[in-house]
Amino acid sequence: MNTFNGNRRNFLKNAGALVLGSTLPFSLVELAFAESGQNFTFAYISDAHIQHIEGTRFVRNWDRGLIRAVAETNLLIPKPDFVIFGGDLAQLGSKAELDHGAEILSGLQGKVHHVMGEHDYYLDLGEYWEKLFGPQYHSFDYKGVHFIILNSIKTYDDWTFKRWPTNEQRMLEMAGLDNPNGSPFMVGEEQRKWLKNDLAKVNKNTPVVVFSHSPLQKIYKGWNFWTEDADQVQALLKPFKTASVIYGHVHQIQYNQIGNISFNSVMATSWPWPYPQSYAQAEQYLPKLTVPMNRADPFFDRDATGWQFINLANGRVDLNYTLYNNASRIVRYNTKKKHPEDSAYQNEDARIPPQTHY
Amino acid sequence: MRYILLLALSTTVFFTHAQSVNKSQPEIATANPQSDNSTKHSDENNLLGLPPVPIPANNPQTPAKIELGDKLFHDKRFSVDGTVSCAKCHDERQAFTDNLVVSVGHNGLTGTRNAPTVLNAAFNKSQFWDGREPDLEGQSKQPLINPVEHGLANYEPILEIIRKDPDYPAAFQSVFEVSSEKITIDHIAKAIASFERTLVSGNSPFDRYYFKGQTDAMTDAQIRGFNLFVGQGRCVSCHTIEQDQALFTDGRFHNIGVGINQIQEDIPRLTKAFLEAKNKGGNVDVMVLSDKKSSELGRFAVTDELDQIGAFKTPTLRNVELTAPYMHDGSLKNLKDVMNHYNNGGVAKAGDRVNDFLSGGIRPLNLTDAQLEDLVAFMKALTSSKLSPKDAGPTPDQAAN
Numbered sequence: 163m164n165t166f167n168g169n170r171r172n173f174l175k176n177a178g179a180l181v182l183g184s185t186l187p188f189s190l191v192e193l194a195f196a197e198s199g200q201n202f203t204f205a206y207i208s209d210a211h212i213q214h215i216e217g218t219r220f221v222r223n224w225d226r227g228l229i230r231a232v233a234e235t236n237l238l239i240p241k242p243d244f245v246i247f248g249g250d251l252a253q254l255g256s257k258a259e260l261d262h263g264a265e266i267l268s269g270l271q272g273k274v275h276h277v278m279g280e281h282d283y284y285l286d287l288g289e290y291w292e293k294l295f296g297p298q299y300h301s302f303d304y305k306g307v308h309f310i311i312l313n314s315i316k317t318y319d320d321w322t323f324k325r326w327p328t329n330e331q332r333m334l335e336m337a338g339l340d341n342p343n344g345s346p347f348m349v350g351e352e353q354r355k356w357l358k359n360d361l362a363k364v365n366k367n368t369p370v371v372v373f374s375h376s377p378l379q380k381i382y383k384g385w386n387f388w389t390e391d392a393d394q395v396q397a398l399l400k401p402f403k404t405a406s407v408i409y410g411h412v413h414q415i416q417y418n419q420i421g422n423i424s425f426n427s428v429m430a431t432s433w434p435w436p437y438p439q440s441y442a443q444a445e446q447y448l449p450k451l452t453v454p455m456n457r458a459d460p461f462f463d464r465d466a467t468g469w470q471f472i473n474l475a476n477g478r479v480d481l482n483y484t485l486y487n488n489a490s491r492i493v494r495y496n497t498k499k500k501h502p503e504d505s506a507y508q509n510e511d512a513r514i515p516p517q518t519h520y
Numbered sequence: 521m522r523y524i525l526l527l528a529l530s531t532t533v534f535f536t537h538a539q540s541v542n543k544s545q546p547e548i549a550t551a552n553p554q555s556d557n558s559t560k561h562s563d564e565n566n567l568l569g570l571p572p573v574p575i576p577a578n579n580p581q582t583p584a585k586i587e588l589g590d591k592l593f594h595d596k597r598f599s600v601d602g603t604v605s606c607a608k609c610h611d612e613r614q615a616f617t618d619n620l621v622v623s624v625g626h627n628g629l630t631g632t633r634n635a636p637t638v639l640n641a642a643f644n645k646s647q648f649w650d651g652r653e654p655d656l657e658g659q660s661k662q663p664l665i666n667p668v669e670h671g672l673a674n675y676e677p678i679l680e681i682i683r684k685d686p687d688y689p690a691a692f693q694s695v696f697e698v699s700s701e702k703i704t705i706d707h708i709a710k711a712i713a714s715f716e717r718t719l720v721s722g723n724s725p726f727d728r729y730y731f732k733g734q735t736d737a738m739t740d741a742q743i744r745g746f747n748l749f750v751g752q753g754r755c756v757s758c759h760t761i762e763q764d765q766a767l768f769t770d771g772r773f774h775n776i777g778v779g780i781n782q783i784q785e786d787i788p789r790l791t792k793a794f795l796e797a798k799n800k801g802g803n804v805d806v807m808v809l810s811d812k813k814s815s816e817l818g819r820f821a822v823t824d825e826l827d828q829i830g831a832f833k834t835p836t837l838r839n840v841e842l843t844a845p846y847m848h849d850g851s852l853k854n855l856k857d858v859m860n861h862y863n864n865g866g867v868a869k870a871g872d873r874v875n876d877f878l879s880g881g882i883r884p885l886n887l888t889d890a891q892l893e894d895l896v897a898f899m900k901a902l903t904s905s906k907l908s909p910k911d912a913g914p915t916p917d918q919a920a921n
Contacts, residue, residue, distance in 0.1 A: 222883060226874075233876035234826045237791055461757035464880030486827050486880060 202305055205235045205471045206481075208248025208410035209430030211281060212263040220262055223463045224253070227431035231469040232269045234484065242471055243304070245270050248410030248428055249279025249315070249375035255333050257290050264294050275302075279375040279410065280315040280347065280386070284333040287322070288313070299353050301360050307369045307474060310357065314349050314374035314389050314409075321345040340384045347376040348390040357398055369404040369477025378407045379418060379425055385435070387412050399423050404477040413467075415483060417493045419501030426481050426493060426502060434466035462487050566720075566906050569727030571765040573642050573717055579657065579710045581717060585695045589715025591688075592708055598664060598678045600671035601626040606660070606712065609635040609669075615842035616719060621850035625663075626671040632808065632815035634850035637843050639904075640836050642717040645771035649832045649848040652804055652822045656713035661705055662805045669809070675705040682708070721904035722765075724838065729901070731764070738901045745898025748891055753862070755895070757881055758834045768837035768902070773828055774879040777866030778847045779816040780830030781875050786813055787829065794821060815849070829877045841900045855899050859892040 210228040213221040235245060247267060252259035260282065267274060276295035278288055288298050298313040316322070317336075326332040335343045349357075364370065372378065378395050381387035389395070399405040405423045413430035459465040464486035473480040478495040481502075485491060492505040575581055592598075596605040609623040610616040616638040618624070623635045633649050641647065647659035663669040664678065672678065682688040682703055689700040696707050726746070728737035738746065750756040759768040783790065794814055797807060804822060808815045815821075819828035832848040846852040852861060857868075864870045865884035887895075 223880075226878065226880065229876050230878075233787075237788055237826060237829075239792060239795075461754065462880040463883070484826060490825075 201473070201475050202243045203238075203240070203471055203473050205238065205242040205245045205469070206248060206408065206428045207231045207235065207245065207267075207431060207469045208277075208428045209250045209279070209413055209432055210247075210263055210266075211250055211253045211430070211432040212259045212266070213253035214256055214258045214262070220259075221253075224432045225262075225266070227464060227467055228263065228266050229269075230464065230486075231431045232266060235469065235471075236269070236271050238471060241272060244273040244275060246373055246408075247274055247276050248373065248408075249277040250281040250410065250430075250432075251276075251279065252282050254330075254337065255282055255285030255291075260290055260294055275309075275311060275373070277311055277373050277375050277410065278313040278315060280336050281333075283313070283315055284322075284336040285329050299356065305474075307371055307477060308361075308364045310360065310370065310372045312349055312353060312357070312372060312374045312378075312395075314376045314378060314395075315347045315386075315411075316350045316353075317345040317348055317390075344386065346383060346388055346390040347386050349374075349378075349395050350391070354391065354394055354398065357395070361398055361402075364402075366401050367403050369474075370399060370402045370406070371474070371479065372399070372405070372407045374407060374409045376411050377409045377416070377425065377427065379420060381412075381416070396420060396423060406477075406479045408472070408479065408481075415491060415493065415504075417481075417502040417504070424479065424495055424502050426479060428470050428481070429468040429483055429485065431467055431469055459487060566723045566904065569722035569724065569731050569766050570640070570720060571643065571762075571767065573720055575717065576655065576657075579713060581714050582695065584691070585711050585714045586718055587715075588688075588691045588695050589711035589713065591691075592712050593715055595681075597681050598670060598672070599626050604670045606663070610638045615639060615839050617843045619844060621845055623669070625666070625669040629668040629671070631666075631668045632810070632812050633848050634845065636835055637839060638716050638719050640720050640767070640838050642720055643767050643836070644769070644833075646833065650808065650819050650822050651773060651833050652808075656716050657706070657709040660709045660712040660716075664705075666805055666809055675708075678705070678708065679703060721839065721906055723906065724904050725901040726898070727766070730761070730766070739897065741894050741897035742901040743898075744891075745894035745896070746901070748887065748895050749898055752887060752891070753885060753895055754881070755862075759837050769834040771834065773819040773831035773833055774881060775818065775828075775830040775875065775877050776832075776862070776882050777830075777875055777878055778832070778851060778861070779849045780818070780877065781867060781872070783813050783816050784873070784875055787817075787877075790814060790817060791820065791829065795824060798824075818848075827877075830875060831877075831879070837899060838902050839904055841903045855896045856892065859887075859895050863887045863892060 207228070210231075211224050212228065213224055215221060235242065251263035251267070276291075278291060278298050282288065282291050292298060299311055301308060301310045303309070322332070326335065335341060336345070338344060361370070372395075374389070376389045377387055378389050378392045380389070380392055399407075400421060400423075402422065407423060407425045408428060409425070410428050410430065412427045413433060413435040414427065415429065416425070416427040418425040466485070466488065468483050468485040468488075470481050470483045473482065478497070479502075480492060480494040483491045483493070489506070493502050494505050495501070496503045593606040593610075596603055596608070598605065604626050609618045609620075611618055617635045620635070622630050622633055624630055636649065641656065645651075647653040647656060648662075653659040653662065661675075665672050665674060682692070683700045689703075692698055692700070692703050692707060695711065696703075698707060725737045725742065728734040729743075729746075748755075749759075750761070758770050758772070758774060760766070760770050761768070780787075790813055794807070794817060798804065798821075808817075808821050817829060819831040819833075820826070822828075840846075840855070844854055846855070846858050852858050861868055862882070863885045864872070866874050866878050866882040870884075
């Protein structure tokens with residue numbers, strides 16, 4: 163059994179490629195897995211930012227990113243057990259954007275679970291999104307793991323309901339970065355109460371995996387790499403032996419360990435943060451950024467974007483990133499050090515030094 | 521005038537003109553009535569615009585080895601029906617291509633890919649359209665035993681011919697210091713690769729314009745095309761030009777929507793079947809050249825990486841005027857078709873479905889027809905002055921002056 167598991171993990175991690183088990187026909191690997199319960203794979207696509215221009219025109223770049231991730235996810239062998247879409251399907255929350263994004267995602271084979279992003283939410287507070295994708299927060303059990311999906315991008319009621327003359331302006335204000343008119347994300351009291359009740363029914367040895375759009379930890383408030391009530395949510399996860407939080411929003415690879423909770427981010431299919439407006443030949447649709455940063459290759463629209471599949475092995479998550487024009491990366495839980503770490507870049511001397519100018 | 525080959529004589533990048541090393545070359549010049557016009561450049565360095573030729577440390581250039589490689593390159597006996605030499609598909613009279621859509625091997629069998637020119641192949645970071653071999657030595661060994669090319673089951677028949685040949689044993693002895701029975705395919709590969717490393721040519725109108733500041737070297741249309749090439753056309757991002765040399769290739773692999781567009785519905789089945797076959801010991805070289813659809817998987821067939829599906833190596837653009845038809849499958853007849861394909865953002869006809877795996881660098885360019893014509897004109901400024909088309913007609917070089 164362990165041999166089978168090892169085989170599967172090894173071939174899945176290889177360069178994010180669909181590499182077949184070297185000795186076993188994969189149908190056999192699948193069978194071996196069904197017995198083992200807590201070892202399985204799901205795919206994770208996030209932050210597509212489908213953006214409507216006018217009429218039937220959408221920003222091509224963001225469309226292509228999502229289309230490619232969907233097509234590649236469908237090629238995974240063995241098939242992932244399900245797919246998570248991590249939020250920000252739309253750019254400004256319109257029906258046109260959500261519909262167009264949903265249409266592209268409809269190409270995915272298998273069950274898709276959706277996470278709410280702020281770009282999906284602040285136009286109509288998730289009303290149309292719910293019609294397409296279901297409740298904004300819920301939980302489900304799968305092969306011995308308790309999965310929770312939270313809407314972590316809510317904020318103070320005063321900001322949401324009393325500040326803005328139109329819904330459109332509310333959406334635009336929340337979409338901005340470094341925006342003095344913005345407001346920090348939060349899970350909010352209602353969901354925390356629900357979460358507490360939901361977790362009360364779960365055995366403390368059961369692995370818990372939480373999907374949220376924003377990090378359930380505090381990283382950088384100006385860009386809302388932040389959840390205001392992160393500490394309170396973490397406290398609810400603390401009694402569990404194994405807890406993992408997987409979030410989008412940041413458009414880059416991050417990982418962290420706080421007590422028993424592992425944190426992993428997923429890549430965006432749209433653009434990477436940070437991202438300078440370095441290639442201005444064609445009309446730009448990037449959100450305005452106040453701090454210019456390095457960008458490896460502005461020619462290739464897909465550079466520094468990607469998607470990932472995640473192996474769940476005994477309740478721990480290993481993230482396998484498919485990164486266009488770049489070497490694939492794997493962030494795996496190190497059971498000895500008890501935190502996630504990059505499988506290839508953890509050594510100082512193995513790292514790519516940052517550029518000192520731009 | 522005689523066709524002049526340049527020899528790279530050592531790893532320390534020392535070049536010298538070596539007239540008349542290659543006895544098979546003069547016919548190309550004599551067949552070209554225009555050739556006299558290009559003598560005005562004969563005093564110039566035919567390597568203008570090129571970087572030093574990389575020479576592997578384990579295969580240094582020597583005149584004797586190059587001559588041996590030349591002979592091997594042209595030997596038709598190294599094939600199952602005695603008709604296929606390297607030169608069959610890489611014909612010096614056709615700029616070292618065959619000007620066919622896909623190459624024809626023994627007994628009229630066809631493969632799946634367009635023969636790339638050997639000219640400047642010495643600079644490639646990998647060989648074949650999918651880069652499945654790292655160098656010329658590795659490349660030269662595969663067609664010999666491919667079932668649709670030279671068609672041999674193994675290298676034994678070649679070694680037999682060489683051992684019984686009146687001249688080869690002495691040549692191998694002198695070049696490699698091996699006795700007749702110790703000759704291996706690797707000796708043959710090294711000699712052929714050495715010969716191919718002499719097939720380098722720069723010194724096009726573009727080179728004289730860009731690297732020597734001869735502003736009249738290119739026509740107005742070509743200069744406009746050059747500006748589009750590095751600007752709105754986005755060509756230069758893959759077909760690179762450096763400050764002191766230009767190979768017109770980044771050596772990388774890109775899905776530009778050629779070939780792959782026709783097999784989109786089959787990709788899930790093909791990728792799975794291909795990996796299964798490869799896992800069972802299937803030979804990539806044989807699989808991609810004998811099955812058209814598998815061929816379109818491109819670089820994926822070599823690396824198994826999802827983001828290489830339908831991706832092929834960026835070819836150099838030097839002498840591109842002479843190497844029609846274009847693309848890895850020879851599916852585009854002329855340079856205008858190529859420009860249209862890119863202008864449409866990776867599809868032959870504007871509005872066609874773009875393939876899901878298209879490179880992020882490919883997008884509609886919104887160029888006008890006149891701009892596309894200028895780009896085509898610029899392509900014709902990349903023809904080396906020491907090479908001319910077999911057929912008569914003014915070369916762009918002369919047209920420019």
